Amino acid sequence: MNFTLHQLQIFLKITQTKSITKAAEELFLTQPAVSIQLKNFQDQFEIPLTEVIGRQLYVTDFGSEIALAAQKIIDEVNAVNYKTLAYKGILSGKLKLAVVSTGKYVIPYFLAEFMNRNSGIELEMDVNNKTKVIKSIKNNEVDFALVSILPNDVALESEVLMENKLFLVGHKNAKSQASAVGTDFLSEFPLIFREDGSATKTSMEGYLKKYGVSPKMRLQLTSNEAVKQAVIAGLGYSVMPLIGLKNELEKEDVVILPAEGLPLTSNWRLVWLKGKAMSPVAVAYLQYIKDNKDKIKSESFSWIEGY
Template identity: 25%
Template sequence: MRNATLKQLRAVAAIVETGTVTAAARKLNVTPPAVTMQVQQLEEHLGLPLLDRAGDRFQPSAAGREVLAAVARIEQAMADCGAALDAMRGLRAGRVDVGLVSTAKYFAPAALGAFARQHPGIDVSLVVGNREEMIAALRSDAIDVAIMGRPPVDIEVDKTLIGNHPHLMIAPVDHPLIGRRVPASVLANASFLSREPGSGTRGLMEKFFQESGIEPRIAMEIGSNETIKQAVMAGLGLAFISAHTIAAEVDDGRLAILDIEGLPVVRQWFVVKRTAKRLTPPAAALAEFLGRRGAEFLPDAQSATLKKQMPKS
């Protein structure tokens, strides 16, 4: 059956339903010879007769009854697929696979939740990782879209701006540099807590220090922003980090922002898709929603304390 065509299967079903080749041809809107040819080709392929003549009408053979049962299942599957696609076009159903760089988890779930409330029939699946992992997921089409700070340059992508993404330096609340604007050179002898290689934050930190003529002393490499914040609170070092990860701790007085010349470094958040990938209507609707409303969910727009303490660029 692997090489059987839908035309052949439907020709057999139409003959059984109508009883004659002529009637089947009218039902299928083709000529009687075309119907006969489709049935003959299928019988030759299967090596079994599919129709028996009973008087002036055709009826299915034993093999024909098996084929008819398969045709019924195929037609039902096609109908179900059509209904599912209609629902997706109407944004009543479907699934979107979204990749988040780990820093985006501080605002993206709220944005995705707002989208889900507008479209309760659409399932949103999240994958969280560092920048390199999200690029790999885009390349393999494991995700529909990614929320990230720096789109890849080695694959062709379409990007939609969500909003600004500032990065700054945090310290424990009793650090001696708090309240003073100081040059980056004062950090030359400090210890830093850093994200792992492959992280977008790590790459941006290295670029900032390189431009400042500083070779930072990395005391610890930590793969979690939450752990980095706890380590800074414990006095284990300073950290270059996204402002969007620290709003709650700054508001609560558990972390402080250092006023360093050249900071904050402001990048942007984007929703990114591979150019060659055709998005389903639900995925396209989500990308449009994030571009239109995503900035509403960025933490620094909601935290008065963070806005007050964040250095001016």
């Protein structure tokens, strides 16, 4: 056999995404290039690694075994690289984060300078809804998670980064409809929710339940961006995190409506398993956060204080 590390990396990504197109996108390669490398890799085995049924790619049992071996080889190569950098006095290794969907507006600012200072660190970040993020931290699959609501069923330690505020928002003409929104208003117009498992949806439903609001119509969308565009288009109203609305508020595409009991407030927190044995990279990142979070908040999020 004469396979290359590059082929192993491509095959592993294909097994993870179950798609040549998605693998190409995530590896920043063309689809034909990925297909050719998969074929060259497959040609070295008599047993199929993948199969296509309809238009869906499936990994065979044999392919799954090869993927496990590929992961071990890649991990060993990375370990060699990290040790080489460590002997040079360069902080190296992998930093693994799980971030709730709306946290994508927060976490890059708390990562950029740290990553720029430490070029030997590899970042692995999964952005998903709260349910999947909490599962990742429970299973000890990541070093840290970024959440705004702490789970009750797992022992965590945390570092508060900044405040999280949720407001009722509507399209640009909504302000003329209600200067002070009451429960009657909320019951008369469509309300737009995030998907199940979202912390934003949990907060919004809790608020409506507290004030006895039964929406005239419910729309459920799968991302903060989708909800935002629906609000801008005038499809309805939503309770949304302020952190993701900066540009839309500045352009007056959306407006904040004053409503009893709002804003809802919580905190963006970096969390990790209590008692977790941290890697040198994780220890360094946590110390960086403690030393620099106030500066980052002041430089990048001072606009929030105006709301």
